[in-house]
Each structure stands twice: as structure tokens, then as C-alpha cells.
Amino acid sequence: MKLLVLGATGGIGIEIVRQALDRRHAVTALVRSPEALRPFAKRMAVVQGNLLDSHELARVMTGQDAVLSAFGPRMPISKDDAHLLRDFGAALVGAMKQAGLRRGLVVSTAFLFKDALIPPAYLFGRLFFSGVVADATEMEAILRASGLDLTIVRPPQLTDKAHTGRFRLRQGHLPFGGFSIARADVADFMVRAAEDGTYLRVVVGVCA
Numbered sequence: 001m002k003l004l005v006l007g008a009t010g011g012i013g014i015e016i017v018r019q020a021l022d023r024r025h026a027v028t029a030l031v032r033s034p035e036a037l038r039p040f041a042k043r044m045a046v047v048q049g050n051l052l053d054s055h056e057l058a059r060v061m062t063g064q065d066a067v068l069s070a071f072g073p074r075m076p077i078s079k080d081d082a083h084l085l086r087d088f089g090a091a092l093v094g095a096m097k098q099a100g101l102r103r104g105l106v107v108s109t110a111f112l113f114k115d116a117l118i119p120p121a122y123l124f125g126r127l128f129f130s131g132v133v134a135d136a137t138e139m140e141a142i143l144r145a146s147g148l149d150l151t152i153v154r155p156p157q158l159t160d161k162a163h164t165g166r167f168r169l170r171q172g173h174l175p176f177g178g179f180s181i182a183r184a185d186v187a188d189f190m191v192r193a194a195e196d197g198t199y200l201r202v203v204v205g206v207c208a
Helices: 011-022 034-043 054-061 084-099 121-128 130-145 183-196
Strands: 002-006 026-031 045-048 066-069 103-107 149-154 157-159 168-171 180-182 202-207
Touching: 002 011, 002 054, 011 026, 011 034, 011 183, 026 034, 026 054, 034 045, 054 084, 066 084, 066 183, 084 103, 084 130, 103 183, 121 130, 130 149, 149 183, 157 183, 180 183, 180 202, 183 202
Parallel strands: 002 026, 002 066, 026 045, 066 103, 103 149, 149 202, 157 180
Antiparallel strands: 168 202
8 A cells, every 4th residue: 555654753653654664565754854764764755844734745645545644742732832733634634635535544642532431531631631632622623524534543641662463442432441552553553444444434542
């Protein structure tokens, strides 16, 4: 498959790149700073550009089979990034429609699972990360209203543990006791779901 990776220099993004290449996909990344992808440069296409510009996104999306996004704000979030996810969601949807690309997987946050009790994800998010909750909520609303074949991936706390290939999934909910997951395993789910064409137009909770 031809896969476009956004947020490719972050923890999940680099793992998406690594695993997609290992699975012999043709990978392209649109990034602001390509230095972090130098180890993969001979095996993929790296395009420097602005992920918030829908026209730039559309140009690099042309001819791709799917887009996998691990894009998100750095913590702590600055005032300038208060609406970063909302703006990214709008740019992504606009670009996909321009490019005629329907399939995408986008990382969001488990803080949006209002029915999660163990862990109390939504309560914790509202108390300590209210800005993230508000911004991710707006992004997801844009994605869901797009009519595109998007999968919203909501992981809980992310870790740098080794890739296991073992994780739990639940459509529309966070699996019980889903406190954390390795970034590499989030990437694993996303690459496999892109390959299989599964979980179209749904929210998926993924955890260890």
C-alpha cells in the first residue's frame, strides 16, 4: 500500500514508519523537520511542509491509499497551540476531499471516553488536561462530520515500552482497565487496520 504518515517524527509516528516499511509498504511523510527520519530516508519519501495547510497536504496525498496521523501538540500545550487539533482536523478533511482520498486513521485521546470508570479517563482529562479534551473534541467532530472513511484511535497513557503486537480493542469504548499502551503497539494497530480496511467511521479504544 501507499501510506502517507503525518506526525511521523513523534513517538507513534516513527513507529508507524518503521513498521509500515518492515511490512513493505511505500511510505511518504510530510513533516516540518525531516532530521528525525534520516535513518529511514533511503527507504521512504520525506516531504518538508506544513501539516496545517490543506493545499500542501492535498498535493502529497494524491495517489496515496491511506493516511495515518499521529499528529498532536507537544506537552505542555502553549497558548498558540490551543486549537491545534481542531485546525489540523479541518486541514486534513479539506485535503482528503481535494485529493480524493477516503481512508484515514487519526490518533486522538482516551480522555474523550465519558463512560470510562476504570480508569476514569474523562474525569482525569477534564481535571488536568481540559485544553486537550476541548481541542480533541472539536477535531473529532470535524472528522466525524466529513463523511470520509476515518478511524479515530483513542489510546490512554502512552509508554515507550517494546513493541509486543498484543493489545486490546473496543469499538466506541476504552477497554476495562486500559491504563496505558506502548506507542509501538498503537502504531501496530493503525498499520494493520489500514491494511485490512477495518473499523471504518468508528472510534476505537486501544490499550495494553
